[in-house]
Every structure is written in C-alpha cells, then in structure tokens.
Amino acid sequence: MKKKIAIVGLGLIGGSFARAFKKYTDYTVIGFNRTQSTAEKALADGAIDAIGTPEDLKEVDIVLLSMYPKVSCDFVEKHMEAFKPGCIITDDCGIKSYLVERLTPLCQAHGLYFVGGHPMAGREVSGYKASDADLYRGASMLLVPTEASTPEIVKQVKAMFSQIGFGQLVITTPEHHDRMIAYTSQLCHVVSSAYIKSPSELEHKGYSGGSYRDLTRVAYLNETMWTELFIENKQALVPEIDEIIHHLTEYRDAIAAEDEQTLFRLLKEGRQRKEQFG
Amino acid sequence: MKKKIAIVGLGLIGGSFARAFKKYTDYTVIGFNRTQSTAEKALADGAIDAIGTPEDLKEVDIVLLSMYPKVSCDFVEKHMEAFKPGCIITDDCGIKSYLVERLTPLCQAHGLYFVGGHPMAGREVSGYKASDADLYRGASMLLVPTEASTPEIVKQVKAMFSQIGFGQLVITTPEHHDRMIAYTSQLCHVVSSAYIKSPSELEHKGYSGGSYRDLTRVAYLNETMWTELFIENKQALVPEIDEIIHHLTEYRDAIAAEDEQTLFRLLKEGRQRKEQFG
Structure with a gap:
C-alpha cells in the first residue's frame, strides 16, 4: 500500500516538500493549511492529493510539520490522540532544541x-506561490534523532529525504544544530538587517554592485518568523553577535589608527579562512 | 585618426577595460603592465594592440590608470613630462579624494x-586571467569631475564609457563618492571578513546555504589592495563600521532580553528599508 505523508503548512518550504514528494515518490500527499484557499490552490496544482482533516491523521504514516516552531508543537499537542500509532513526526523548523x-x-x-529536520x-520570497519541487535538489538536510526515535526510524527518514533530491543528509544533535544555525543562518539575517540601517542606505542607488547586493539580500525577511527563531535560540545567537562585534571592532581600530600591519593581517587571515573552509 | 587609449595595469579591471575597448570601440589600445608576461599574454589574446613604453605616452589621447591609488598617482607624477598636451587622465580606483x-x-x-572614475x-577573483570584455555591461560607472576638467571633457569621458557598455553614468564629488563607497563596498568587505572569524566557521560545512554563502563571499579578497583603500578612506569607513556595530548591538540586546516587540520592530524596519531602497 502507498505510504501517506501529511505536510502541515503549505508555505514556501512545506509547499516545496509537497511538490517534491509528488514529483519524486509515490507517497500520497495530504496537505494541511490554515488558509483554505491556499490548500485548494495546492490541490488544483496537483501539489497535494487531498486537503487533510484531523480525522485523516489516523491513516498518515509520516507527518512533516512546516510551520513556526511554537505552532508546530501546538499542532502535535492538539492532535496527539488522532495520530496513527507508530507514526513518524518530522519538521523543517530553523531551531531544534525547543522542538525536541x-x-x-x-x-x-x-x-x-x-x-527533527x-x-x-x-x-528570500515566501509563501506557497514561490514553492518549487526542486528547491531541495542537491541541498543539505540536517536530521536530529531524539529519544523518541530509533536507528531504524532515522534510516527510514534519511532514505525518504534522499528520495526527494537532498544531496547530503547530516545527522546532528539539537544543541549542535542550533549553535551552527545561529552562525550560518541567523547571524546572516541579523547582520544584513543591521547593515541597511546606515543613513547611507537612503542614497546607495547607482553606487552599489554585487557585494552590496549579497550583503543585504536577506534583510528582506519575515520579521514574525525570525523574531520567534532568534529569541528561541538566544543562547547560541547572542554569542555569535558578540563575536562579530568583537571582530568588527578589531578592524575598526586598526583602520582608525592607520595600523597597516594589523589591518593587513586581519584581512589576510579572513581570506585564508575563506580559502580553507569556505 | 583613431584615438589612442593607454590602459595602465592589466589586472581584472584594467584587462576588462582593454578587452571592452577592443570589442566595442575603434580605439587603439596600448597596454602597460609591470609583469611583462601578462602584457604579452594580453597582446597575444588581442586584448591590446601594443605593449606601451613611456615614449608612447606622447601620442596617447586617454590614459586609464588601473592600479592601486598610490601607484596610480606615482605613475602620473613620474611620467608627467611624457604625456601629450590635453591628454585626458582617468582611473578606476576605489577611492577618489586621495587621487583628486x-x-x-x-x-x-x-x-x-x-x-576620476x-x-x-x-x-571575487582577480588578475588578467579573469578579465572579461563584458564585465561592465549594464553596470554603473561613477565619474568625478575635478578642477582639472571641463564640462566638455566630462561629456567626452561619459560618452566613452557608455560606448563600452556601462548602463549608468553617475556624476559625483570625491567626498560623496568616498562616503558612498565606504558603505556600499568597503563595509561589505570588512563585515564579510569579520564574519568568518567566528570559531563556528571551522565546522560550518553541511550546515550552510545561500545566505551564509552571500554574507561571506567577499571575505575572499586581496588584502594588499584593501588595506590601502581602507586606510586612505578611514574618515568615511570608520563611521560606517561604528554604525553597524551600533545597530548589531540593538538587535543583540533585544534578543538577550527576549524583547520580542523591539526585535520585531528592528527586523520590520530592516525589511521595509530593503523593500523601499533595496
């Protein structure tokens, strides 16, 4: 019998998962979405096989939670009695300790x-309309086994995500995940958002090129989601912000003092790190 | 008679100018380069019509300086007696007050x-080997008229750069140029270089995606060039670094205090700025 997966939340990420499961597997894809018209659009597009109701959950083998962390947890709590015994729950939230x-x-x-996933x-665009069956082709998928999983279940989940095109499956702990994501994703958004607060932003047009474009791209963000994510991960994120402020101050002081030797060393170390780890 | 342009310095930028003048104009392109083998390569590629000697300068109508600021100025000083009277000198250096x-x-x-230009x-790659006749297609070219220019000369220079594909010619002052570039370019390099100094950089592989890639791209830089540019522009750059440190501290404090309202406002203001000016 075909496996059933429920995608709960059909935004950019959930909508792309739905489309990917339809395109690359024979799973039956059940979509849940707060805004009914989006679910209807997804059904009409063939991104899902059916719009789900709580009653459907008792026949679902895998639930993929694709909402903000709090709401994702609330959904599971609320429907705890409705799930099929042995059902696998996974998610795509940007933090893991809180969910775990x-x-x-x-x-x-x-x-x-x-x-966890x-x-x-x-x-940088969001919403179902931006979803894409190939969003995950070649990308890395982080997986966080918990005390509510077994090696066999983790293996199944890995196989499932490989099937829809992920290029790399990385197994980690909630703590390590959150520490890495604070650096590789959350700090990017903080820095980008802080960058464009300069008064010079108001007159940058005509004076900017690729480096400005890259540094400020993710300032266009969903403030509701990131406010929640940043605060839920403050233990990892605050030290990363302190770290970059500390380093920015080193560059600043070397420039202010016209200390060519120190500035050269700071820039060279950065270039070498990029070469070695980038 | 065909106009003659001398490109002094055949790196990424100068090499691309040479190729662009060859591709889009009928100028005779004379190349000057410290490393002889690079000039010979450019000649063999057809990126220049001849390798220049100081004696050639007396027949050159336009000199485009494409080296670091100090060396560019030194070149003009050294050959001051060799230039043709009425010759137009321009450049592509990243700072303008110093040169002007x-x-x-x-x-x-x-x-x-x-x-100035x-x-x-x-x-992010440098050197003649990365040069490209179409590097400037559609890009913005900043021009800085000086007391050693006239409206008619500026008009000629504008027309010349339009001819090789620039999409926009922006006239500005040395001070305004340097203030804007501190923000749109120099600060990007400082931030990117400081970003990857975090200890987390050493283990980011598998945990990073597009936003990390964009934020850290220009950390791969030429430390010799940027050390000179940063120090020559310290009056504009230091305040920009102070500005981003100030804003990063606002985000940091809101996250540390779990102050959702302030954090939401900071992120929303950033997103709105990006929408309005980005």
Missing part, C-alpha cells in the same frame, strides 16, 4: 516517533 | 585633464 524538548516526551508517551534551502 | 588631491594640481600645472563591477 517539547515534542520528545509527548511522542514517547503516545508511541510516536520524532526525528531542517533543510538548508530557502528563498 | 594628488592629481588635480599636477594635471592643472601640465595642461592635462583629470576625471570608478566602475561598480568586479569579481
């Missing part, structure tokens, strides 16, 4: 499995 | 014209 702490005991108590892919 | 202060009186005293185009 809330969902692991719940899933353990109800005979469900939980493996986070795809390293996205776009 | 050194070259304007020299050019005025010797009957030469000087219009700065193309808003580049690549």
Whole structure:
C-alpha cells in the first residue's frame, strides 16, 4: 500500500516538500493549511492529493510539520490522540532544541516517533506561490534523532529525504544544530538587517554592485518568523553577535589608527579562512 | 585618426577595460603592465594592440590608470613630462579624494585633464586571467569631475564609457563618492571578513546555504589592495563600521532580553528599508 505523508503548512518550504514528494515518490500527499484557499490552490496544482482533516491523521504514516516552531508543537499537542500509532513526526523548523524538548516526551508517551529536520534551502520570497519541487535538489538536510526515535526510524527518514533530491543528509544533535544555525543562518539575517540601517542606505542607488547586493539580500525577511527563531535560540545567537562585534571592532581600530600591519593581517587571515573552509 | 587609449595595469579591471575597448570601440589600445608576461599574454589574446613604453605616452589621447591609488598617482607624477598636451587622465580606483588631491594640481600645472572614475563591477577573483570584455555591461560607472576638467571633457569621458557598455553614468564629488563607497563596498568587505572569524566557521560545512554563502563571499579578497583603500578612506569607513556595530548591538540586546516587540520592530524596519531602497 502507498505510504501517506501529511505536510502541515503549505508555505514556501512545506509547499516545496509537497511538490517534491509528488514529483519524486509515490507517497500520497495530504496537505494541511490554515488558509483554505491556499490548500485548494495546492490541490488544483496537483501539489497535494487531498486537503487533510484531523480525522485523516489516523491513516498518515509520516507527518512533516512546516510551520513556526511554537505552532508546530501546538499542532502535535492538539492532535496527539488522532495520530496513527507508530507514526513518524518530522519538521523543517530553523531551531531544534525547543522542538525536541517539547515534542520528545509527548511522542514517547503516545508511541510516536520524532526525528527533527531542517533543510538548508530557502528563498528570500515566501509563501506557497514561490514553492518549487526542486528547491531541495542537491541541498543539505540536517536530521536530529531524539529519544523518541530509533536507528531504524532515522534510516527510514534519511532514505525518504534522499528520495526527494537532498544531496547530503547530516545527522546532528539539537544543541549542535542550533549553535551552527545561529552562525550560518541567523547571524546572516541579523547582520544584513543591521547593515541597511546606515543613513547611507537612503542614497546607495547607482553606487552599489554585487557585494552590496549579497550583503543585504536577506534583510528582506519575515520579521514574525525570525523574531520567534532568534529569541528561541538566544543562547547560541547572542554569542555569535558578540563575536562579530568583537571582530568588527578589531578592524575598526586598526583602520582608525592607520595600523597597516594589523589591518593587513586581519584581512589576510579572513581570506585564508575563506580559502580553507569556505 | 583613431584615438589612442593607454590602459595602465592589466589586472581584472584594467584587462576588462582593454578587452571592452577592443570589442566595442575603434580605439587603439596600448597596454602597460609591470609583469611583462601578462602584457604579452594580453597582446597575444588581442586584448591590446601594443605593449606601451613611456615614449608612447606622447601620442596617447586617454590614459586609464588601473592600479592601486598610490601607484596610480606615482605613475602620473613620474611620467608627467611624457604625456601629450590635453591628454585626458582617468582611473578606476576605489577611492577618489586621495587621487583628486594628488592629481588635480599636477594635471592643472601640465595642461592635462583629470576625471576620476570608478566602475561598480568586479569579481571575487582577480588578475588578467579573469578579465572579461563584458564585465561592465549594464553596470554603473561613477565619474568625478575635478578642477582639472571641463564640462566638455566630462561629456567626452561619459560618452566613452557608455560606448563600452556601462548602463549608468553617475556624476559625483570625491567626498560623496568616498562616503558612498565606504558603505556600499568597503563595509561589505570588512563585515564579510569579520564574519568568518567566528570559531563556528571551522565546522560550518553541511550546515550552510545561500545566505551564509552571500554574507561571506567577499571575505575572499586581496588584502594588499584593501588595506590601502581602507586606510586612505578611514574618515568615511570608520563611521560606517561604528554604525553597524551600533545597530548589531540593538538587535543583540533585544534578543538577550527576549524583547520580542523591539526585535520585531528592528527586523520590520530592516525589511521595509530593503523593500523601499533595496
């Protein structure tokens, strides 16, 4: 019998997952979305096979939560009695400690499995309309096994995500995930947003090229989502912001003092790091 | 008779100018380069018509200086007696006040014209081998008239750069240029270089995607060039670094205090700025 997957939340990320499961697997894809018209659009597009109701959950093998962290946890709590025993729950939220702490005991108590997930892919535009079956082709997928999972379940989840095109499956812990994401994703958004607060931003047109474009691209962000993510990950993110402020101050002081030797060393170290790890 | 242009310095930027003049105009292109083998390569490629000697300068109508600021000024000083009277000197250096202060009186005293220039185009790779006749297609070219130029000369220089594909010619002052470039280009390089100094950089592989890639791209830089440019523009650059440190601290404090309202406002203001000016 064909496996059933429920995608809960059909935004850019969830919508792309739905499309990818339809394109690359024979899973039956059930879509859940707060705004009904979006779910209807996804159904009409063939991005999902059916619009889900809570009753459908008892026949679903895998639930992929694709909403903000709090709402994702609330959804599981609310429907805890409705899931099929042995159902695998996974998600695509940008932080993991928070979800693992809330969902692991719940899933353990109800005979469900939980493996956290986070795809390293996205776009600066959001919403179902921007979704794409090939958003995940070649990208990295981070997986966080929990006490509510087994090696066999993790293996199944890995195989499932490989099937829809991820190029790399990385197994990590919630703490390590959140520490890395603070650096590789959250700090980018903080820096980009802070960058364009300069008064010079108001007159940059005609004076800017590729480096400005890259540095400020992700300032165009969803403030509701990132406010939640940043605060839920403050233990990892605040030290990263302190770190870059500390380094910016080193460059600043070398320039202000016209200390060519120090500035040269700082820039060379940066270039070498980029060469070695970039 | 065909006009003659001398490109002094055949790196990425100068090499691309040479190729563009060959491709889009009927100028005779004379190349000067410290490393002889590069000049010979450019000649063999047809990127230049001849390798220049100081004696050739007396027949050159336009000199485009494409070296670091100090060396560019030194070249003009050294060959001041060799230029053709009425010759137009321009450049592509990333700062303008320094050049205008050194070259304007020299050019005025010797009957030469000087219009500063700065193309808003580049690549993270450098050197002649990366040069491209179409590097400037559609890009913005900043022009800085000086007391050693006239409206008629500026018009000629504009027409010349339009001819090789620039999409926009922007006239500005040395001070305004340097203030804008501190923000749109120099600060990008400082921030990118400081970003990857985090200890987390050492383990980012597999945990990073497009936003990390964009934020850190220009950390791969030429430390010799940027050390000179940053220090020569410290009056504009230091305040920009102070500005971003100030804003980063606002985000940091809001996250540390779990102040959702302030954080939401900071992120929303950033997103709106990006929408309005980005």
